[in-house]
Amino acid sequence: MAIHEKALIEAERLRQHDSLTLEGVDVSGHWNTMIRPRTLRNYHEDFEKTLQRYPGAENVHRCWQCGSCTNSCTMYAQNLQFNPRYWIYLSRLGLTDELIKDKDIIWQCVSCNKCTHICPRDVRPEGVMKALLHWMEDQGITPKSPSTIFDEEFTAQIYKRGRIEDTHVLLGFFHKTKQSLFQPWLLEFSKRMSKRLPVKHSLRMGLNAVLRPKTKSWGNTGEVLSRYVSQQKESHRD
Amino acid sequence: MQDTVLVVGAGPAGLSAAASVANAGYQAVLVEKETVLGGAPILSGYAKLVPSGEWAKEAIGRMIHNVEAHPRISVHKGAQVERFGGEPGQFSATLSTGQTVSAGATILATGFTHFDSVNKPEWGFGTFEDVITTSQMEQMVASGKITCPSDGRVPERVAILLCVGSRDRQIGREWCSKICCTVSANLAIEIKELSPQTEVFIYYMDIRTFGLYEDRFYWKSQEEFKTKFVKARIAEITASGDGRLLLKGEDTLVKRPIMIPFDLVVHAIGMDPNLDNPRLAQTFGITLQHHGYLERAEFYTNPCGTTRPGVYACGAAYGPETIDDSIAQGAAAASRAMADLHALAKAG
Numbered sequence A: 001m002a003i004h005e006k007a008l009i010e011a012e013r014l015r016q017h018d019s020l021t022l023e024g025v026d027v028s029g030h031w032n033t034m035i036r037p038r039t040l041r042n043y044h045e046d047f048e049k050t051l052q053r054y055p056g057a058e059n060v061h062r063c064w065q066c067g068s069c070t071n072s073c074t075m076y077a078q079n080l081q082f083n084p085r086y087w088i089y090l091s092r093l094g095l096t097d098e099l100i101k102d103k104d105i106i107w108q109c110v111s112c113n114k115c116t117h118i119c120p121r122d123v124r125p126e127g128v129m130k131a132l133l134h135w136m137e138d139q140g141i142t143p144k145s146p147s148t149i150f151d152e153e154f155t156a157q158i159y160k161r162g163r164i165e166d167t168h169v170l171l172g173f174f175h176k177t178k179q180s181l182f183q184p185w186l187l188e189f190s191k192r193m194s195k196r197l198p199v200k201h202s203l204r205m206g207l208n209a210v211l212r213p214k215t216k217s218w219g220n221t222g223e224v225l226s227r228y229v230s231q232q233k234e235s236h237r238d
Numbered sequence B: 001m002q003d004t005v006l007v008v009g010a011g012p013a014g015l016s017a018a019a020s021v022a023n024a025g026y027q028a029v030l031v032e033k034e035t036v037l038g039g040a041p042i043l044s045g046y047a048k049l050v051p052s053g054e055w056a057k058e059a060i061g062r063m064i065h066n067v068e069a070h071p072r073i074s075v076h077k078g079a080q081v082e083r084f085g086g087e088p089g090q091f092s093a094t095l096s097t098g099q100t101v102s103a104g105a106t107i108l109a110t111g112f113t114h115f116d117s118v119n120k121p122e123w124g125f126g127t128f129e130d131v132i133t134t135s136q137m138e139q140m141v142a143s144g145k146i147t148c149p150s151d152g153r154v155p156e157r158v159a160i161l162l163c164v165g166s167r168d169r170q171i172g173r174e175w176c177s178k179i180c181c182t183v184s185a186n187l188a189i190e191i192k193e194l195s196p197q198t199e200v201f202i203y204y205m206d207i208r209t210f211g212l213y214e215d216r217f218y219w220k221s222q223e224e225f226k227t228k229f230v231k232a233r234i235a236e237i238t239a240s241g242d243g244r245l246l247l248k249g250e251d252t253l254v255k256r257p258i259m260i261p262f263d264l265v266v267h268a269i270g271m272d273p274n275l276d277n278p279r280l281a282q283t284f285g286i287t288l289q290h291h292g293y294l295e296r297a298e299f300y301t302n303p304c305g306t307t308r309p310g311v312y313a314c315g316a317a318y319g320p321e322t323i324d325d326s327i328a329q330g331a332a333a334a335s336r337a338m339a340d341l342h343a344l345a346k347a348g
Helices: A005-007 A046-052 A066-073 A084-095 A096-101 A114-118 A126-140 A146-161 A166-178 A184-196 A199-212 A221-237 B012-023 B058-068 B134-143 B182-194 B215-224 B278-285 B322-346
Strands: A014-016 A034-035 B005-009 B027-031 B075-076 B081-087 B091-093 B100-103 B106-108 B112-114 B132-133 B158-162 B201-202 B228-239 B245-251 B256-262 B263-268 B271-273 B311-312
Touching: A046 A084, A046 A126, A066 A084, A066 A114, A084 A126, A084 B228, A096 B027, A146 A166, A146 A221, A166 A199, A166 B158, A199 B228, B005 B012, B005 B100, B005 B322, B012 B027, B012 B075, B012 B322, B027 B100, B075 B256, B081 B278, B091 B106, B106 B278, B106 B322, B132 B134, B134 B182, B134 B263, B158 B182, B158 B228, B158 B256, B182 B201, B182 B215, B182 B263, B245 B263, B311 B322
Parallel strands: B005 B027, B005 B106, B027 B075, B106 B311, B132 B263, B158 B201, B158 B263, B201 B228
Antiparallel strands: A014 A034, B081 B091, B091 B100, B112 B271, B228 B245, B245 B256
């Protein structure tokens, strides 16, 4: 790029006008493009505390920006926009607008944890990135990830019956993620299973799928458990 | 005469030198230009010292007490050496009080002068009431309450700017003042202890909390007291229009200009050569190094030496120094002086 500074201009800061008059002078034409300043005008230092309530980000305040995480990162080698050090810095100063700009990059973390093992201050950058993703989900900035939806289906069944029913979990997950039940791999899986599974087991599976029994003496354990978990979440997030 | 050592300056280095001389059975004459002993920690009202965490008044106070109570130390306060002459083993000094001191050796513990922040006008000291120096912040901590001088409110945000009067070719300060990073981290801890709702930001180029100061001050301020370290050299401090201050600069790590509101800005001021050094050099017949500190003699075989035999030095007179190392150097200079006097006496 001939002019380096152009790389620093995000599209949303460009202001173009079809016709523009400044102080009585018509500047339409070549001079009609204005760039809004990129100055950071405030910090939101409370954000660090908010993020630290998410598992994985507890040590984010320890970072001293050495860059070991980014240097060792598997994804950074693929994508120069993938920069854990930078996101940690933004998190510490609460520059959330800047973080949100990278919402479509942060998820690319492959959890190889090289950053975690190399960090001299035990910041655990991989955890920070996971925490950022969860925060963005909670804020509705990004849609719930399939794994979150799966977890919710799984947990809901545990609360209800103290156990999960595989077919039921899959049904719920596919329904909520708007996926077809007739996945080729699933059809193949069922076909082979029905061939090999002893009759007694097949019958029991079928019965369980229909009757959905609870764990013995489950009682109101699920209710208590669910209340406890939501209390814990509340106390971590307020 | 050969059992007397003249010590000039009664800061940590000079107090330590005088005490070492006297404890070894020699006589010490301590000359201090101010009317109180203790040097910068006492004169500038430091709070808790690095790294001991003891209050300056108590720690340096013990040194002062030892010196004042010692039968073999005579103290001249409010006095300066005006004329100095002679050879090792037989120096003679005339004080501004008119008294004459005969001594076999002389130790210069003449220290430093705090950088005057007015010399960096773009950072607002002297223009805005809420821009203060680390010395003033030390006094505020010692007073037990963190407030903005302009209206007495408790600051929501405090910025500490490092390297004010250090590492700055623009103003001829081509040295690192060594201790400001650690002192600033320590101040950040103390501010947070006194005022938990205040957020402290330290603006740095590098952090030089050397040796054992690393975890005890830098890491502790960050991990336990949530001090935020921002890599930015501030360009300018202006008024925000609503009673706060605006810090302008470039955040090196986000590669973006910043303009952040603050309530209180603290300059981590460096250590200049003592303003008296040109006069001291002339009086004592020694030379200064190119920054204006006392010139060290060849160090490996002549530690604590100056360019004049029989005249020794210690502490911040040589360049920015910590209190602990100044005390150690005071003791070292005392032992050099006494060893050389002992050799002279044996030879004579």
